[in-house]
Amino acid sequence: MTKKDSLTGFYKENEELWLWDSTPELGMELGFQVESLLHFEQSPYQEISVIDTKGFGRMLVLDGVPQYTTKDGYMYNEMLAHVPLATHPDPQRIAMIGGGDCGPAREAMKYGSLRHIDVVEIDSQVIDVCQKWLTHESFLQRDSRVRVIIRDGYSWIKELSEPYDVLLIDRPDPFGPAAALYSDEFYAHVHKGLSSDGMAVFQSGSPFYNPQLLQDTVSQAKKLFPIVRVYLLTVPCFPGGIWSLTLASKKWDPLEADTRRLQWQDAKYINPDIFRTSFTLPTYVKQLLSDHL
Amino acid sequence: MTKKDSLTGFYKENEELWLWDSTPELGMELGFQVESLLHFEQSPYQEISVIDTKGFGRMLVLDGVPQYTTKDGYMYNEMLAHVPLATHPDPQRIAMIGGGDCGPAREAMKYGSLRHIDVVEIDSQVIDVCQKWLTHESFLQRDSRVRVIIRDGYSWIKELSEPYDVLLIDRPDPFGPAAALYSDEFYAHVHKGLSSDGMAVFQSGSPFYNPQLLQDTVSQAKKLFPIVRVYLLTVPCFPGGIWSLTLASKKWDPLEADTRRLQWQDAKYINPDIFRTSFTLPTYVKQLLSDHL
Numbered sequence: 001m002t003k004k005d006s007l008t009g010f011y012k013e014n015e016e017l018w019l020w021d022s023t024p025e026l027g028m029e030l031g032f033q034v035e036s037l038l039h040f041e042q043s044p045y046q047e048i049s050v051i052d053t054k055g056f057g058r059m060l061v062l063d064g065v066p067q068y069t070t071k072d073g074y075m076y077n078e079m080l081a082h083v084p085l086a087t088h089p090d091p092q093r094i095a096m097i098g099g100g101d102c103g104p105a106r107e108a109m110k111y112g113s114l115r116h117i118d119v120v121e122i123d124s125q126v127i128d129v130c131q132k133w134l135t136h137e138s139f140l141q142r143d144s145r146v147r148v149i150i151r152d153g154y155s156w157i158k159e160l161s162e163p164y165d166v167l168l169i170d171r172p173d174p175f176g177p178a179a180a181l182y183s184d185e186f187y188a189h190v191h192k193g194l195s196s197d198g199m200a201v202f203q204s205g206s207p208f209y210n211p212q213l214l215q216d217t218v219s220q221a222k223k224l225f226p227i228v229r230v231y232l233l234t235v236p237c238f239p240g241g242i243w244s245l246t247l248a249s250k251k252w253d254p255l256e257a258d259t260r261r262l263q264w265q266d267a268k269y270i271n272p273d274i275f276r277t278s279f280t281l282p283t284y285v286k287q288l289l290s291d292h293l
Numbered sequence: 294m295t296k297k298d299s300l301t302g303f304y305k306e307n308e309e310l311w312l313w314d315s316t317p318e319l320g321m322e323l324g325f326q327v328e329s330l331l332h333f334e335q336s337p338y339q340e341i342s343v344i345d346t347k348g349f350g351r352m353l354v355l356d357g358v359p360q361y362t363t364k365d366g367y368m369y370n371e372m373l374a375h376v377p378l379a380t381h382p383d384p385q386r387i388a389m390i391g392g393g394d395c396g397p398a399r400e401a402m403k404y405g406s407l408r409h410i411d412v413v414e415i416d417s418q419v420i421d422v423c424q425k426w427l428t429h430e431s432f433l434q435r436d437s438r439v440r441v442i443i444r445d446g447y448s449w450i451k452e453l454s455e456p457y458d459v460l461l462i463d464r465p466d467p468f469g470p471a472a473a474l475y476s477d478e479f480y481a482h483v484h485k486g487l488s489s490d491g492m493a494v495f496q497s498g499s500p501f502y503n504p505q506l507l508q509d510t511v512s513q514a515k516k517l518f519p520i521v522r523v524y525l526l527t528v529p530c531f532p533g534g535i536w537s538l539t540l541a542s543k544k545w546d547p548l549e550a551d552t553r554r555l556q557w558q559d560a561k562y563i564n565p566d567i568f569r570t571s572f573t574l575p576t577y578v579k580q581l582l583s584d585h586l
Contacts, residue, residue, distance in 0.1 A: 018322075026529075027326030027347025029311075035320075054320025055502065072501070075575070208365070208529045209348065234527045234535040236319075236501045241534015242527045269575045277570035282368070282562045 007040060008047055009064025019051065021065055023239040026209040030239055032056060032066065039133055043125040050133040056237055060101055060134060062126070068101040068134065072236050075269040076243070077103030079233045079278065082270050084166045084201050084247060085111045086262040087254040091165040092116065093195075097153035097181070098170035098203075100126035102135055105146060108168075110263035117146045118164075122177075124150045154180040160193040167193060167200040174213070182213075184220060190248075191224040199227075199249035207232070208240045211288045218292040221248035229254050230289060231278040233269070244285075255279060300333060301340055302357025312344065314358055316532040319502040323532055325349060325359065332426055336418040343426040349530055353394055353427060355419070361394040361427065365529050368562040369536070370396030372526045372571065375563050377459045377494050377540060378404045379555040380547040384458040385409065386488075390446035390474070391463035391496075393419035395428055398439060401461075403556035410439045411457075415470075417443045447473040453486040460486060460493040467506070475506075477513060483541075484517040492520075492542035500525070501533045504581045511585040514541035522547050523582060524571040526562070537578075548572060 009019050017034040033054040040049045049061045057070035068077075081104040085091050091111060095118035096104055105119050121127055127148060149156060153171070167190055171181040180186060190200050202221070205213035214230065221228045225248035234241045247254055259272040281289070302312050310327040326347040333342045342354045350363035361370075374397040378384050384404060388411035389397055398412050414420055420441060442449060446464070460483055464474040473479060483493050495514070498506035507523065514521045518541035527534045540547055552565040574582070 020324075023348075025348070027328075027349075029322075029324035031313075031322035031324065033320030055316075055318070056320075234533075236533030236535060238534075240527075240529030241531075242529060264576070268577045268580075271576050271579070273573040274575055277573040280566040280570040282567055283557070283564050284561045286564070287561075 007049060007064070009061070010034070010037070010049075019053075019059075019061060019064070019066070021239065023209065026239055028209075028239055030237070032059070032237070039129065041125060041129065043123050045123045048123075048125055048129050050129060058134060059237075060126075060130060066237050068103060068130075069237050070134070073101070073103055074267075075233055075235050077107050078267050078270045079231070079245060080104050080168055080170060080201055080203075081107035082262060082264065082267065083231060083245070083254060083275060083278070084168070084199050085114075086259060086275065087247070087249070087252050087257040088165055088197070088199060089252065089258070089261070093162070093164045094118075094166040094168070095120060095164050096168035096170055097157070098172065099168065101130045102127070104168055104170060106135075107267075109143060109145065110266070114145060118149055119146060120149045120151055120153050120156050122150070122152050152177065154186060154189075157186070157189040157193055160189070163193055163195040163198065165195050165198050167198070169200055169202045171203050173205070182216070184223075187220045187224055191250075194250060197251035199247060199252060202246045202248065204230070204244045204246040206238070206240055206242060207244050207285045207288065208242050214244050214246070215288060215292050217246045218289060221246060222292070225249060227251075227253050228293065229279055230281065230285070230293070232281065232285070233278060300342060300357070302354070303327070303330070303342075312346075312352075312354060312357065312359070314532065316502065319532055321502075321532055323530070325352070325530070332422065334418060334422065336416050338416045341416075341418055341422050343422060351427060352530075353419075353423060359530050361396060361423075362530050363427070366394070366396055367560075368526055368528050370400050371560050371563045372524070372538060373397050373461055373463060373494060373496075374400035375555060375557065375560065376524060376538070376547060376568060376571070377461070377492050379552060379568065380540070380542070380545050380550040381458055381490070381492060382545065382551070382554070386455070386457045387411075387459040387461070388413060388457050389461035389463055390450070391465065392461065394423045395420070397461055397463060399428075400560075402436060402438065403559070407438060411442055412439060413442045413444055413446050413449050415443070415445050445470065447479060447482075450479070450482040450486055453482070456486055456488040456491065458488050458491050460491070462493055462495045464496050466498070475509070477516075480513045480517055484543075487543060490544035492540060492545060495539045495541065497523070497537045497539040499531070499533055499535060500537050500578045500581065501535050507537050507539070508581060508585050510539045511582060514539060515585070518542060520544075520546050521586065522572055523574065523578070523586070525574065525578070526571060
């Protein structure tokens, strides 16, 4: 393997293959032992690989960064999808930007009120790879409520016509093309794309090593939405574990949600108590948000 | 540096020094970028080093495993010490096994009712190194309530005479001599070493990658204590982040504690809401404890 051909993040050490996920802001690297490299392809946007790992089951990796694992991916997907869908009393039309692994869509479909789910993903090859290697049921084809839109999230949201009740913004970190998903204009488009009692959830980064990202998300959302709530979860394969999501709502407050609506029966992370307590912040997170919330 | 002389876990890569913390059960390695190696000594028990890291501030490392960092060490220390000390209505005599970095003792001393704190540490050199490199105030000498006992925790607890209101069992993972701190006999000695309304908190491992350790802790404690409660926190430098502590109590239930007793004014992690909600478990943790709690 010449250097040019090697996959980002993968290195062989004493006959073992490891994936290294680097977080320079934290001076930290996470290494995952690879049992087998099942699939690799290069899309116009990124390197897509699927591996079986020793500790995290099967893993989707984009440009060397773990995106989803079968052992802990449900944690993020459940918290992203269920919190807004149980907060809104009657979500019918929803959309998600990103989430090509389709985990959040699968959770969303547990809400019987939903009539329509748009999954907006820039890279069709991510969806194909996930369908083949990670999702046994190819429900995207079978469930007539779901429509997959292969498009850049920013250009899609700029041109929305019919509003949504819930938008899930499962954006990657703000590098390259994804930087547009952190601009003031983007938040304005999200606000405009929501119905009069709609809400959005934004991936807002690690409160431990990237507080600025969370602070900016909250500040930008506060300019437009009367209700902005930060909630936390711990995903073991994410650097440092602790992660934030920020819910911005025009009308409904998750702190006053009727958690009997929560469809948590088959869930492995969320339950009514976790729904409520995920909004409780350790003091170091409260302090970094004290001028922002 | 010959191989024999090299420090466990430390490797140089492209002129950068890194500390690698390996978790074989999880097929995971955590790498921490080292800015400088401040101190090293070999004690009869272990390699003790102090480093400045890029992302976690100053770090105490024992045999290559991070023990305490100035950037996230308070999270564990606060949750270990404050939860039992605020649950007990009048803690006067307490002791801790381990905790040579003295962080938990510093938190405990915020409780005005305390008359006596025994810090039991097997390795006097750990205490000396922490006093010199990590703790600016050498309060252990100055506060007459604190007594340091240099002794193996198991042999110490076997021979206790006067009982304690609270015992903090900050034990390392069950390898080598520490395995005794996980035996049924040890739990019996802890129970016997507590006053009639006393309680103990046990380090009980990662619920994500070491569920057996948590299950065993709960099962062993349940045989002796009427009240056993598991609570969680996320420490970014621990593998996977999520960690468990198990409180075993003869009389007082933390779920019914009067959190006005919590001395959280200077704390950076715990506050009254975190105290209460740390006992809320994600479903995957509830499920692994369903036959045990």
